[in-house]
């Protein structure tokens with residue numbers, strides 16, 4: 001379990017309450033996950049916080065209900081850009097950021113059409129295979145930036161597949177919350193020509 005301050009815990013509780021309210025109208029998480037928001041979604045996102053340096057700018061791709069981007073904005077107080085194409089989810093993300101006092105910019109567009117300033121860190125969860133994530137991330141990341149992707153059991157296969165198209169420095173870290181899941185950390189990557 002990731003340890004957070006009492007104040008951060010209270011802000012995350014506010015986020016969880018708001019998500020549960022909004023989830024009755026829009027599908028931010030599966031309805032059966034509302035009762036297990038902390039272990040399944042919040043803790044899963046929080047484990048990235050300790051891999052992110054203080055002050056680093058973060059861009060989160062396909063943020064959905066705010067995992068992991070909004071959770072990281074609350075836990076780290078770093079500036080976070082959330083890219084999400086679903087307008088109703090963007091309305092939730094803006095409202096949750098306001099209520100939880102998170103430094104967030106929401107870009108209500110498809111990733112391919114979003115051009116935020118290059119970030120120090122790119123995150124994503126439950127969005128696309130690694131190869132596609134790297135393709136989206138490259139122009140949105142500083143040259144010396146790092147990608148942190150929350151992945152399921154197929155992380156090793158995705159890394160093998162992506163290695164055919166990308167030169168990269170990569171590590172697979174075991175997820176602390178999802179048995180069999182993993183964090184794929186990628187830096188210094190460029191397309192094989």
Ligand SMILES: C[S@@+](CC[C@H](N)C(=O)[O-])C[C@H]1O[C@@H](n2cnc3c(N)ncnc32)[C@H](O)[C@@H]1O
Pocket residue numbers: 061062063064065066067068083084085086089109110111112124125126127
């Ligand atoms: C399966 S959900 C995962 C949401 C969140 N990351 C999580 O772990 O709960 C994928 C999200 O990515 C968004 N999405 C999918 N393709 C996208 C794209 N090309 N540009 C922006 N958002 C996209 C969807 O609208 C959806 O909210």
